Amino acid sequence: MKKKILIVIMCLTFTLSALGLAGCKQAAKLSTSDDSIEPKVTEEPAETTETEEKTKVTFMGWGTDAEITTFKEMIAQYETKYPDIDVEYIVVADNEFDTKLQTMIGAGQCPDAFYSHIDRMMKYAATGNLYDLTDYVENNEIFDPDNVWECLINLYRFDGNMQGSGSIYALPKDVSVFPVFYNVDLFKAAGVTPPTIDNPWDWNDYLEAAKKLTTGEGENKIYGTGAYSLESAVWSNGAEWVDQETLTKVKIDDPAFIQALQWCADLRLVHGVAPSASETESLSDYDRFKQGKLAMVGAGTWSLADFWANCDFEWDVMNWPVSPNTGKSEIWFGSAGLSVSSTTANPEAACNLIAYLSFNEDAQRTAYTMGQAIPMLKDMAYGEYMNFEKPPASKEVLFDILENHARLATQSRTFNQEWFNEFNSNIDAVFNGEMTAQQYCESIKDTIQQLLDDSNAQKAEYSKK
Amino acid sequence: MKRKISPVRIIVFIILLIGAVTMIVPFAWMLSTSLKEANLVYTIPPQWIPKPVDWKNYIEIWTASNLLTGIKNSCIISVSVLVFCTFTSSMAAFAFSKLSFPFKNAIFVMLLTTIMVPLVVLLVPLFVIYTKIGWIDTLLPMIVPASMCNINIIFFLRQYMTGLPKELLDAAKIDGCGYFSAYWRIYLPLCKPAIVANVIMLFMITWNDYFGPLVFTHSESKQNIQVAIAMLNSHYIQQTDIPLMMTASLIAILPVLILFIICQKYFTESFAMTGIKG
Amino acid sequence: MDCISARSKNIKGKGQSKLKRRESLAGLLFVSPTIIYFIVFFLLPLAVCIYASFTNWNILSPNRVFVGTLNYERLFVDPKFWKALKNTLFMLIPIPIYITFALLFAYACHKNILGQKVFRAIYYLPYISSIVALTLIWMWLFNSKYGLVNNFLSLFVDNPPSWLSDPFWTKWMIVIMISWKLIGFTSIYYIAALKSIPKSYYEAAQIDGAGPRQQFFKITLPLLTPTTFYLLVIGMIGSLQTFVEVQMFAPDGGRGYGVGTIVFYIWQKAFSSSQMGYACAIATVFGLFILVITVIQFTLSRKWVFEGN
Numbered sequence A: 001m002k003k004k005i006l007i008v009i010m011c012l013t014f015t016l017s018a019l020g021l022a023g024c025k026q027a028a029k030l031s032t033s034d035d036s037i038e039p040k041v042t043e044e045p046a047e048t049t050e051t052e053e054k055t056k057v058t059f060m061g062w063g064t065d066a067e068i069t070t071f072k073e074m075i076a077q078y079e080t081k082y083p084d085i086d087v088e089y090i091v092v093a094d095n096e097f098d099t100k101l102q103t104m105i106g107a108g109q110c111p112d113a114f115y116s117h118i119d120r121m122m123k124y125a126a127t128g129n130l131y132d133l134t135d136y137v138e139n140n141e142i143f144d145p146d147n148v149w150e151c152l153i154n155l156y157r158f159d160g161n162m163q164g165s166g167s168i169y170a171l172p173k174d175v176s177v178f179p180v181f182y183n184v185d186l187f188k189a190a191g192v193t194p195p196t197i198d199n200p201w202d203w204n205d206y207l208e209a210a211k212k213l214t215t216g217e218g219e220n221k222i223y224g225t226g227a228y229s230l231e232s233a234v235w236s237n238g239a240e241w242v243d244q245e246t247l248t249k250v251k252i253d254d255p256a257f258i259q260a261l262q263w264c265a266d267l268r269l270v271h272g273v274a275p276s277a278s279e280t281e282s283l284s285d286y287d288r289f290k291q292g293k294l295a296m297v298g299a300g301t302w303s304l305a306d307f308w309a310n311c312d313f314e315w316d317v318m319n320w321p322v323s324p325n326t327g328k329s330e331i332w333f334g335s336a337g338l339s340v341s342s343t344t345a346n347p348e349a350a351c352n353l354i355a356y357l358s359f360n361e362d363a364q365r366t367a368y369t370m371g372q373a374i375p376m377l378k379d380m381a382y383g384e385y386m387n388f389e390k391p392p393a394s395k396e397v398l399f400d401i402l403e404n405h406a407r408l409a410t411q412s413r414t415f416n417q418e419w420f421n422e423f424n425s426n427i428d429a430v431f432n433g434e435m436t437a438q439q440y441c442e443s444i445k446d447t448i449q450q451l452l453d454d455s456n457a458q459k460a461e462y463s464k465k
Numbered sequence B: 001m002k003r004k005i006s007p008v009r010i011i012v013f014i015i016l017l018i019g020a021v022t023m024i025v026p027f028a029w030m031l032s033t034s035l036k037e038a039n040l041v042y043t044i045p046p047q048w049i050p051k052p053v054d055w056k057n058y059i060e061i062w063t064a065s066n067l068l069t070g071i072k073n074s075c076i077i078s079v080s081v082l083v084f085c086t087f088t089s090s091m092a093a094f095a096f097s098k099l100s101f102p103f104k105n106a107i108f109v110m111l112l113t114t115i116m117v118p119l120v121v122l123l124v125p126l127f128v129i130y131t132k133i134g135w136i137d138t139l140l141p142m143i144v145p146a147s148m149c150n151i152n153i154i155f156f157l158r159q160y161m162t163g164l165p166k167e168l169l170d171a172a173k174i175d176g177c178g179y180f181s182a183y184w185r186i187y188l189p190l191c192k193p194a195i196v197a198n199v200i201m202l203f204m205i206t207w208n209d210y211f212g213p214l215v216f217t218h219s220e221s222k223q224n225i226q227v228a229i230a231m232l233n234s235h236y237i238q239q240t241d242i243p244l245m246m247t248a249s250l251i252a253i254l255p256v257l258i259l260f261i262i263c264q265k266y267f268t269e270s271f272a273m274t275g276i277k278g
Numbered sequence C: 001m002d003c004i005s006a007r008s009k010n011i012k013g014k015g016q017s018k019l020k021r022r023e024s025l026a027g028l029l030f031v032s033p034t035i036i037y038f039i040v041f042f043l044l045p046l047a048v049c050i051y052a053s054f055t056n057w058n059i060l061s062p063n064r065v066f067v068g069t070l071n072y073e074r075l076f077v078d079p080k081f082w083k084a085l086k087n088t089l090f091m092l093i094p095i096p097i098y099i100t101f102a103l104l105f106a107y108a109c110h111k112n113i114l115g116q117k118v119f120r121a122i123y124y125l126p127y128i129s130s131i132v133a134l135t136l137i138w139m140w141l142f143n144s145k146y147g148l149v150n151n152f153l154s155l156f157v158d159n160p161p162s163w164l165s166d167p168f169w170t171k172w173m174i175v176i177m178i179s180w181k182l183i184g185f186t187s188i189y190y191i192a193a194l195k196s197i198p199k200s201y202y203e204a205a206q207i208d209g210a211g212p213r214q215q216f217f218k219i220t221l222p223l224l225t226p227t228t229f230y231l232l233v234i235g236m237i238g239s240l241q242t243f244v245e246v247q248m249f250a251p252d253g254g255r256g257y258g259v260g261t262i263v264f265y266i267w268q269k270a271f272s273s274s275q276m277g278y279a280c281a282i283a284t285v286f287g288l289f290i291l292v293i294t295v296i297q298f299t300l301s302r303k304w305v306f307e308g309n
Helices: A002-037 A065-081 A094-106 A121-126 A134-138 A150-154 A184-190 A203-213 A230-236 A255-269 A277-282 A285-290 A301-310 A347-359 A361-369 A378-382 A395-405 A418-425 A437-463 B007-034 B056-064 B067-098 B104-113 B119-132 B140-148 B151-162 B167-174 B179-190 B192-207 B211-216 B225-234 B242-274 C002-012 C016-052 C070-076 C079-090 C094-110 C116-128 C131-141 C148-153 C167-195 C199-207 C212-240 C244-249 C262-272 C276-304
Strands: A055-061 A085-091 A113-117 A180-183 A223-225 A294-298 A315-318 A331-334 A336-340
Touching (some): A065 A085, A065 A347, A085 A347, A094 A113, A094 B119, A113 A121, A113 A347, A121 A336, A180 A184, A184 A203, A184 A294, A203 A223, A203 A255, A203 A294, A230 A255, A230 A331, A255 A437, A285 A294, A285 A301, A315 A395, A347 A361, A361 A378, A418 A437, B007 B242, B007 C094, B007 C116, B007 C167, B056 B067, B067 B104, B067 B140, B067 B179, B067 B192, B067 B225, B067 B242, B104 B151, B104 C016, B104 C276, B119 B140, B119 B211, B119 C016, B119 C262, B119 C276, B140 B211, B140 C016, B179 B192, B179 C016, B225 B242, B242 C131, C079 C167, C079 C262, C116 C167, C199 C212, C244 C262, C262 C276
Parallel strands (some): A055 A085, A055 A113, A223 A294
Antiparallel strands (some): A113 A336, A180 A294
């Protein structure tokens, strides 16, 4: 009989311990979650002195080790400046960030402030998860909006239908432009003179240069150029994936579009100045450039630190060439934003935090001296940054691109990017020469249109209040 | 032991040898790469013995990542799960194999369905549950559910215990033992070899768990080792330090490997003794 | 032992119902943690999932509208779903491969092949490594130019495949990886099962004049069928849920969605496209699909699984 009691006790202990544990934890959690809902409630009622009343703000982001270190430091500074605020910094791997953020939102546990990817900002804004920052930007104590490029602020506007106008839902954490990086040593050896801002190359000049720069065989093969930015080619040629007014009509069968795509593919197929698909797979254009085996590659300014550390040759940046048909050059620019949750209990503290992290002068300075980003404050960009000793030498090119040639990518303006991913998922067929640009665009147009329609339908559905 | 040397044996031996080489090469390659300088990774033909041997990754890894915390948390999780899950699962297996109670088969089939539904869709509901009971950003979501049962182990031990004579239970009852002490004093000790084997498998599964810790914990202090390693790989894709990643992977494998080598004997022998019949 | 069983038989007659009640109680108590697990950590979330499959839930906004069976209707005309299903079925290929090799390996070990202890340790190595670590190594091994595999292959063929960019080869790479990983682990079950076959069976066969080959096919194989069955069931459930490999090797599902599996598609729909309702519908249908396959396996098992003993 004793034994039987023992069984019962053992089993009950275990099953109840699981539940009991849950219960205890729930009680514990309840008290902490009260803190976040009502910041005035102190954590420990026994110590009701004013200094103990800390507001807790959670902030979730991703980043490289260097970026995380910088952010930790900035957050510590912020906490010193606002001593009544306690920031909890959550770091998530970038490829898992969206999954995690959505799970948290789905469970009603959205962090107070978080990174906002440019492509996905609209999704979160349309579903009412982002705090409207418009008023805050106008009247805040941390930064002067006039000292920031307007296009950067406008990047995160959304009017319920289109990105780029309306209320502000995020502040730019950084800006990255995407110039052509080139190997100065290889240029000198091949006798190629790089273009300047006032005297840009057109596509033909670029191709001629690439031909001169392509040398060697086998292991010593040096290619003139990496894969050419298709966005730049298409936009510069006056074409578009999708009509810009309504974002509803796929236009990839436009001859100007097809011409641009074919031109990019021909760099590899006809002229042999760019690595083939299988060569790219084994060693990316980017790594090939770092090893000095590629003369020109499109890369973002987030790579500066890597180039400083790992390139043992001289390099610089230049503008993307203009299309000979239109005489203009366009390229996208990238940015990650910082948003505040619409459900935050402490909008003011959260807004101040993201503004501090985005526009703090020290943070900007740290970012550029560490090679993570270029400054977003105009006075700093045109002031001290120009005298910064590390490459690129032609820093003015970066800001010329930002001011005159950069735009928000079309795929970032649509509600989701599935149509764009679908377009890219088979594009190798063109770059391998299995299909011409014309055949490819015609074959895939209907599918793309369908996905774009889905994207717009989804936007309409989600934006419904 | 006397061995006939027949041609068949030689052929089989050679096949097994080739197999063994393919099994071990990736690990040797990982070790070799982890000792290389970053730029030596891209050489053709591949270098097996790096020149120079570069140990710096093994030093750098501890500062470049959150590995130490990861190992600590993984240990906490693994040990708790091992202790509790072995207990609960063997108890359930005992009940399924030796006792008759209502809905026995229905319950068993129900359990089997738990491994048929993809975890990804249960993620959000689970997150809600864990939020409600305050488990988010603690190690509990990795510990408690896993401690309550593991269907594979129940399945496995059930097969094993079915093979043990039922008479032992009847005898125990006559001697005045309750069901629990029949389980605790008689069947559990008899299952020891099978349990040791399962402990290793369970440790492997728990140690290698990635998705749960990723979603249910936030702070660095709660990351497990797999998340800490994945963080190394996730930084902007273009800038991957292959030797460093290989070092981290190797360190992640090491604890299981050591445990496995120590328990090798039990691992193989115990399965042999279990006489599982599917 | 005989004496014990005699005593137990003796006692069975009396007080049966009372004993039975106690036994039921004990049994239920013993499985109670399991049942609680099932209800709290499986049934509850599953109910949410099934409910969500009838709504347009997107995770991000709290308001979900009931849409009836719309998600289910959509599924049948979704070409990507069918592509994903095809890719998922492709992942069944490793099962016969690793089961066959595991059986051969186990049989060789059973016959005391030279160095079997070392072989065993080596063959189990892949299984104990974490998937995160393994995929990192494999990506590096199968690099089309600097990887070991293609360096080896280029000794024999001119153009070794681009494993990571051509979906056809990516799928085969995953097949190879899964087979490679599971041979050792699977063989453990066979080694154990082989040892449990009584020697007397073989002795009897030898007396009847059966050669080694006949012994293998007439005795060994049939007696291994319960193990094979268990491995098939568990293997199929696992293979049909292939996910991490795809996520690591083809984060966008591969060219023309040539690699993406169903579970990968569910994950994409739930978290990249914010269509949780639809993802839940796919998961429900797919869970049922696995259930049906498993039930079929159990039904068919009566035809070929040896149930002697």
